[in-house]
Amino acid sequence: MTESDILVEVRDLKVHFPIRRGVIFDRTVGHVKAVDGVDLRIVRGRTYGLVGESGCGKSTLGRALLQLIPPTDGEVRFDGVELTTLPAGRLRAMRRRMQMIFQDPMSSLDPRQNVESILTEGLHAHGIGGSRDERRKIIGETLDAVGLPQWALSRYPHEFSGGQRQRIGIARALVLGPELIVADEPVSALDVSIQAQVVNLLDELQDNLGLTYLVIAHDLAVVRHISDTVGVMYLGALVEEAPSDRLYTEPLHPYTRALMSAVPVPDPDVEDRRERILLSGDLPSPANPPSGCRFHTRCPWAQPTRCADERPVLRDIGGSRVACHFAEGIASGELRPHKTSGQVVRPEGEGDDPGVVSAPSEPGSFV
Amino acid sequence: GCAESDRDDEGSSGNKKDTLVFGVAGDPKVLDPSFASDGESLRVARQVFETLVRPEEGGTKVSPGLAESWTPDAAGTTWTFKLRSGVKFHDGTDFNAEAVCVNFNRWYNAKGLMQSPDVTAYWQDVMGGFAANEDDTLPPSLFKSCTAKDETTVDLAFTRVSSKIPAALMLPSFSMHSPKALEQYDASNVAGSADDIKYPAYATGHPTGTGPFKFKAWDIANKTLTLERNEDYAGEKAKLKTLIFQTISDENARKQALRSGGIQGYDLVGPADVEPLKSEGFNVLTRPAFNILYLAINQKGNPKLADLKVRQAIAHAINRQALVDSKLPPGAQVAVNFFPETVEGWNGDVTKYDYNVEKAKSLLAEAGASNLTLKFHYPTEVTRPYMPNPKDLFELVSADLQAAGIKVEPIPLKWSPDYLNATTSGSDHDLHFLGWTGDYGDGYNFIGTFFDRQKDEWGFNNPALFEKFKKADTTADQAARVALYKELNADIMNFLPGVPISHSPPAIVFGKDVTGVKASPLTDERFATAEFKS
Amino acid sequence: MFRFIVRRLLQLIPTLFGLSILLFIWLRRLPGGPETAILGERGTPEMRAAIRRNLGLDEPILIQYGRFVRRLIRLDLGTSISTKREVTTEFLQRFPGTVELTVMAMVIAIGIGIPLGYLAARRRGRFLDHASVGGSLIGICIPVFFLAYVLKAIFSENLNWFPASGRQDPTIEATRITNFFVLDGLLTREWDAAADAIWHLVLPGIALASIPLAIIVRMTRASVLEVLNEDFVRTAEAKGLTESVVRRRHVLRNAMLPVATSVGLLTGGLLSGAVLTETVFAFSGIGAFLADSISQRDYPVLMGFIMIIAVVYVMVNLIVDLSYSLIDPRVRVR
């Protein structure tokens, strides 16, 4: 694997959302550490899968990678170009090479735009396709590629089924001929049968066009199915990164193990045989993450030493990268899990909107 | 059960008999009439205070008030007043010559903010300035001194002869106050700064006069002012025990209040309501018309208007009779002079301008003004005694003018202050309505006010006319003065600075069972004589 | 919570400051001035000039504004040009009337609007629904002053049930403490005075309530319909709760959230003076007085009243926000 094979390199990426409050002027009183020091590399033409619980920072990472959210700290290199310091104009030009697919196919399509204008918008922005015919041709090819009929062009998003909408979203990303596609939960809003269609489509496109994917999902099975490398995130940081098959056969991090054991498999035999590692409690608040190993509050293998005060770094263990002080011990069965009593956390972000109320929609009156 | 109707049912036979609630259009501004210029303050003052001379009941002639008689000296500058004896102020102080001088000296010696024109408007209007004018623009005072010769004889000396004396002394602003109360409530201490004037306690809550009613309470929050009978009144005591003025600014609201029994009378009755109210059995009193509505023509506005022919054309174009018949209350008259017939000096033998469209057209053609467009100002949101519904009048006059080929650009403005401001200053106005209700029965109060000098309202300069006015004003002999007024009226109607339109008798209405009030052309209705008939 | 209040009050300062500058310039740009209004048709140019000079209106506007601000800092709003009473006094005399009227109108609007809106939602598509929605539409479409005349013609002139104007029968000798007539009547135990004051509030209250009532009916209806479709109502039903518990505890309480907001804002709006209603009913409140003050060009009153109204408006909004956080625990104010 030479340097040129690496399309994306992320180093120590941090995205902290300030929590502002104050009497007159807002002061920053803390940060939601949505992404807190992530290193990863995505190999050209391969798929990197990212899993983790809701709120662990997957989407934020994906968006920060595309510079849709300005990162607080760290580097993002795309094909050798440092994106974080790129001026706005050049960044916009760069966007042609990296695209995004969204989770909710409805809300990510402008309901008042027909498919044609959804697809041409990007072309216009980058000046691709001089004439209308040329653009039509590009769009037509893209529609074919995602398996949508030509008559779709004049139609509006709400006239399509969920699967078709997601195809439109994919087509929108594809028309620009990108090299990297960040897919944020591309299938989680879809029905099982449709989900498979879209997964296959992504696979096919990669084969045909040599795309590089960063696929974000919370469904481990999906991620494992389409990824070459899988990264497991917990509370803003990677806890484990391994080739897809290896992650399944030899999960090293306790969190990965728990995750694996929790995914239901549509096979009664497997289901009956397996033992679940039940984690107690929920994800702690990213505004106030636990000290040391972020997972130690819920970890069945947490040890009295190190775990609570020393933050483990990702380290190589036989082809995987794991952020656990005791990964070897756990793998060999030396250490045994114990029942944890997790603290219960309040969900952050709920009920945070200050009491802003809107005016009634009646104009003033000279009563 | 409801409180209101309960009281109505039983109250009509009991205590309500001697309590009259009278609806007025605005809040009084101040209780000391020395500082008042608004009609509502003066209406209150007329019940609480008395003046040396007063208008005859139901008329405008100067008749005895606190003074039984008055005589000028030979030069006509010093007037001797013989006072009534045995009169007491509400606080028990005696009324005498000394008290008269205290009052006049208080006004004359006004200092500081009391010299502000919005504080002592009527004094300045009548007397000009003060003992020591603090503002250079103030004219010298007409009043010179007051001498108490004995208990009941007082001499008022003036610096020159004036048409205003003694008629102007009927104005409520020259009411007699109790010297003790003036002292006690710091009546002359108009405090604060020029842009932040504060009235003294006397003016806001302790008016003390000799009138048939005593001040009782002023409830700003309820917009009511309550007077009660002065049991020690020197003359015939008031029949009502309590008199309440309640402010109801909306005309319809006043009518509805009267009909529902909430009030037992109100002023400023719409002309359209006179007949209906009468037929419902209410006592509608019509005041003798003591006013004038005119159409002013500003000669500085449109150069064509400086041409007499054009002005004559305008006068001929307007069907004043139709206007009076259809829009003004019964008893209204078309005006021939700029002052009502009841004022001495009225002249029936002046140039008259009958309604004649053809003549108007030909006059315009002669003047080369066939294609005239005139800015016509009229006020909105106001009813004046001489002008009950300006918009309606405007529409009719404007239609008449158009019929004669004069185009009209309507400019409606809010009466206060936009309209007054626009029509009485500057020159950007061609035609407008305005009028006047007389303060007292002297002709100068009408035509003198309008034409005795160059004014922005009219935009003409006629030195001969102005000279004649000066002469009239300073003529001490009543008969000679009246003769001059007659001449002036004829001159004015020849010169035709504007078109006198009408004199309309304002109406005042009382409940079906209220009697005893006589309508006054000067709105000097005396509630002391009002009573409920049983 | 405390911080939130302080913050909102501090935010008020720049708003008020901006408002005062805006107003000051705006008002002085209006043609005509208080002198014309004071003197009426009797004023001579000299008298007018003298008044302008006395009032300092001939000075540069910045100096005038500076004087205003200096006074304001001492919490002195000056005196009215036309009545020569202190602006604060005027306000204290007239605002209570507006408040009473507003309260009456809102009591009527809420008392009828919420039950009616609720019933309309429950009987969606049936007669009551159509009737109340239709009625509320008409309520919005009737010019208030016309409604006021009609009400008075029927209920005062013909039936003589209610007084036609004023805040209290002037023949009643009532003691004034706060100028809230109803409250004063209760405080001084002058029951008939209090009753009479309430009686005087009925017709203007109804006239003024017509628009808020219509808005509340429709909002309640829409809100209840929305809540009826919420999952938690289904949960409550699934628990087998009785209809009345479901209705009170689950439906109405949640449906009231948006209604409460608009009630607050409507109240805030009414508090700035119901000019037409006050005029037509000869009701002493700030609305009609403000309108008068415009035609009098009574600058101190205008400036003072509007600044106070702005503060009141912001306070009402603040209270709405705070109460919102009380009924809805999800909203945290800070």
Added chain:
Amino acid sequence: MTITGAKKKEKIDRLAEVTARDERGVSLWQEAFRRLRRNPAAIVGAAILTVFVLVALVGPFLVPYGPTDTMGIREGVIKPGVIPGPSGDHWFGYDHQGRDVFSRMIVGARQTLLVGVVATLIGLAVGALIGGVAGAAAGLGGRWGRMVDTVLMRFIDMLLALPSLLLAVSIAALLGASLTTVMIAVGMVSVPVFARLLRGSMISQAGSDYVLASTSLGVKKSKIALTHVLPNSLAPVIVQATLTLATAIIEAAALSFLGLGNPDSAVPEWGVMLADAQPYLGVRPALAIYPAVGIIITALGFTLLGEAMREALDPKLRK
């Protein structure tokens, strides 16, 4: 029920391509319009307004008498306290100036419509401009954007804190009473409503995924604001505009009541007619009732249509 094999196949094929008709797509606006057409309230509202607009357009050419013809005065039938009622020649009778009320009502429809529409347009234009700029700035603009937004919104707050009548009256004082003044005054009163509505709507739209999607395509922010955020935020504004048409007509009447209405009697407006009738309520209440009923019915038409549009455009009901 048996179907032959070929037919069956055809049927299934058709189903496989259920939506494959060679038709243009139906945009959300068209969808909303379809829903609107099915709503009886909308139909009633539209019917009222159609009649109203027709009368406004052609009525003035058909009226029996001129609206300013004071024939009653000429004929001498108008006296203080006497205004003749309906007759064969004058269906609605004379007014206080001896004019034909029926003709004035018809001609007045046009003015009333004009006042409502122009006032609303003024409010909409100014409000939408302020709200649009603030919304775009707040939603997409970063720190500077927030500042712009704050300034604009403070300004709107100030407008809101001003009693609306004072605003209108002072505008009238500044400009003098005229038709334009009424339009501007009534329009200005609705500015804060439009501004806040559009701003709120734009801010919420600016946070949606499709904006992010366009950003990731490399589209400029200004273009996103204009082509995505704005069109998607318009629905509530359009609904509000329809409802404001109703209130504008009523408020114009209120202004007339205060003597600030259009002074030109050649172009009667219902609000002015209603206000002018006040002194004659005691003589002939019908003079007030005709224009009042006209105003109520027209306002009702706009309100019905507006409410129906609110339902039709409601994203929650979109299916």
Added chain:
Amino acid sequence: MALLDVDDLSVTFGRRGQRAVHAVDGVCFSVDAGEVVGLVGESGCGKSVTSLAIMGLLPKQPGLRIGGKAVFDGTDLLQLDDRARRDVRGRDVAMIFQDPLSSLNPVIPIGIQVTEVLTRHRGMKGDAATKEAADLLDRVGIPDPRRRLKEYPHQLSGGMRQRALIAMAVACRPRLLIADEPTTALDVTIQAQILELLKDLVHSSGTALVMITHDLGVVAGMCDTINVLYGGRVVETARRRPLFREPRHPYTVGLLSSVPRLDAGRGERLNPIPGSVRDLLPWPEGCAFAPRCSRREDACVGEPPELVLTHEGRSYRCVNPAPVGPPSAAARQAGAATGAVPAPREEEKP
């Protein structure tokens, strides 16, 4: 006699001017005491409507028609009047919903929401009710229940909210619990907790559970009998193992082969069902699944296929069912061969 017998249940939403929607169309299934029955199917197949119809919770809108029977313990729930139904709901039959946040009243503390069931059906009041509520919360695994009672839904995490909902549902020890996608909104780790909790509750109290889900994995681990729904009808019913081992209906086969599996390798293509759920053939005109079916025959169209009953209570509604034999045996074998059920087995016993 089963605890609940749903017989020919059909629900139609009629709308003015539009074609009626047959959301549920002759659904039959039964539930025995202590049994876990699954209803599986994709979005819009009528799972929720079925459960709501049984509970009598469908919104009362004009044009709604409910047919068939739902006999619970001898009484037809569909025939009960409102009063009687309210008595049954929450006491004998309880239900939990998909979205735990929106299913809880946001402005009322959890405690009140739990105790109101106790008050309604068990007549408990005051301290007794509070205590019982705290016990309930404790039972569903909410730590520090006393304090939680005073908190509002938004102060709890998603898992805790769902536990609270479950606590309310089981407050009266219902004999039948219907869970409509109880874990769809939750993360896998939390889902595992909740499923475990439900299993425990069913086992310990003998409550029958109707488990509604679209996740085949969930039913695989929980249910005794599984009904697969498509287009408002049950297309296949089977006990758990037979269903997964030998799915007969092409739809079931398609579903199983569409699901990416944790134990399948990278790069294996999935076998999706073509088309989308919207491409329905109305049942009266044939098999609704026909337009998407790979085993379609001419016989599939024209008349709706009958439910075919085979041994062990199995049935399917297909004229050309898949042959007996697992759909992707290779994949599963691969998974089984690696033995990769990653959890260490002996150590943990909750």
